[in-house]
Amino acid sequence: MGKQTTEMLKGTLEGIVLAILAVRPAYGYEITSRLREQGFVDIAEGTIYALLVRIEQRGLVDVQKVPSEKGPPRKVYSLNASGGEVLAEFWRTWGFLAERIEQLHHAIEHPREEGEH
Amino acid sequence: MGKQTTEMLKGTLEGIVLAILAVRPAYGYEITSRLREQGFVDIAEGTIYALLVRIEQRGLVDVQKVPSEKGPPRKVYSLNASGGEVLAEFWRTWGFLAERIEQLHHAIEHPREEGEH
């Protein structure tokens, strides 16, 4: 994907990851590969780990180290109450933005005189 | 609005402004007040001007100075062919992102066992 995707992910990627964790706990590598499966083929691994560090420091997730059968121990993240609140706020913000952008899209596809001022 | 909105605007605000210009040409001050009317009450004026400078330098818009009856001359921006392409790409990127995020929202609202692995 292009630069546009990168910039558009700012602010939304955090919500995406919180939403993934809301479904069930997961560790960084797992999140990255699940995102790739879902079509986000170009999200850098380092980006996800950095994001996880941030949300952990903000206390939005609980962390548990779990030994892996093939590699270093996994850090399994699970959403806690704070994270749930931030996720809820994310959905509100997203809804607001998506609604307005859809309006704009509609305005272009179906232009009309605007009598309201 | 909160920090989430700010971060989410990164990457989308450019598309929003291009979309506004696709409807009809406009100048900076006008774009700002139109955005405020549409609910983006906290978008800083400086942000819009900086964005307009960027898209002008990238050649996405044509500019025309028009004298104003009440203030300094207006810089009226109109979308050109390049800008149209970038806007089209924006809609594709937005569509991709919105689709996946809606999927995630749906997955949380309607959780189910996933038998696929």
Place this chain on the structure above:
DNA sequence: TCCCGGTATTCAGTCTTGCTATGTACCGGT
């Protein structure tokens, strides 16, 4: 044995972009 590839995490440095704060300039009304 030694190396390689897959798993798993971390970090320093860079770039883009929105915000803050401020400054400039033009105009009409009081």
Place this chain on the structure above:
DNA sequence: ACCGGTACATAGCAAGACTGAATACCGGGA
């Protein structure tokens, strides 16, 4: 003369995504 609304510009800051590299654990093949 001053003030408020119109209109544009910019320097410095903060946040977040990317690049590239390093570290570490494990199994299998030459």
